[in-house]
Amino acid sequence: MSATPHSLILPAPAKLNRMLHIVGRRPDGYHELQTLFQLIDLCDTLTLTQRQDSRIELTTPLAGVADDDNLIVRAARLLQQKSGHHNGVSISIDKCLPMGGGLGGGSSNAATVLVGLNQLWQLGLDRQTLATLGLSLGADVPVFVHGHSAWAEGVGERLTPVTLDTPWFVVIHPGVSVSTPAIFQDAELTRDSLPITMARALQGGAAEWRNDCEATVRKGYPLIADALDWLAQYAPCRLTGTGACLFAAFDTQEAAQAVAKQANQRWKAWVAKGLNTSPLQDALGC
Secondary structure (H helix, E strand, O other): OEEEOOEEEEEEEEEEEEEEEEEEEOOOOOEEEEEEEEEEEEEEEEEEEEOOOOOEEEOOOOOOOOHHHOHHHHHHHHHHHHHOOOOOEEEEEEOOOOOOOOOOHHHHHHHHHHHHHHHHOOOOOOHHHHHHHHHOOOOOHHHHHHOEOEEEEEOOOEEEEOOOOOOEEEEEEOOOOOOHHHHHHOOOOOOOOOOOOHHHHHHHOHHHOOEOOHHHHHHHOHHHHHHHHHHOOOOOEEEOOOOOOEEEEEOOHHHHHHHHHHHOOOOEEEEEEEEOEOHHHHHHOO
């Protein structure tokens, strides 16, 4: 973290869904999930600078996203409203994570804003209060607020911290955008996986993990299917969330870098280290 008394420069890390089971559908249309969230060291970077007026300003707008729809702006406005704080903030973002890639970038941005402004504005709110606010912005926001890899149920908001293995991951973005609502509305989506316990999920390990969205995504997005088939030559791989990103784990950084080098000839690919504690928490010393 770089900081002055009036500004913070903070990471907003990505996540992977190491597994994702859909175990039911609620009357309101939302799906009941069981998933393992793992944080990785691939991050956006946000700069928060306190203002003397009450304006919330995003100085680096994202193409195609109106400020009123941007989770960064919405998170700051929500915290300002709920806390009654009168000063505003100027926020800039150095964007690394692809939008709509299943890496949780927008949710992580929102969480970094909530946690960062809580410190910058000296609000003194506890982590659970911030997570509850974050849930109103999106189901993935709380895991980034709490800042630890987690077993999640419900729509992804019921979290239990877990300690996962921390391999090196190759993460590939095949260059397409996946509509999450379209995947969850698909008639052929698996919605009846049998619920399992967290202990069984952890004991089964990566060899038994799967993503229930994968068959539907493969059907609708042949470019993603092609990337999955290519990466499977080197290690077991799966989607994160509804995609478009996919990933595989490797024991060493060197092995991951070798595969990513080949992947980059066709797609955008990164090498990322698995984490259990968020670099945001490390940056803020909490």
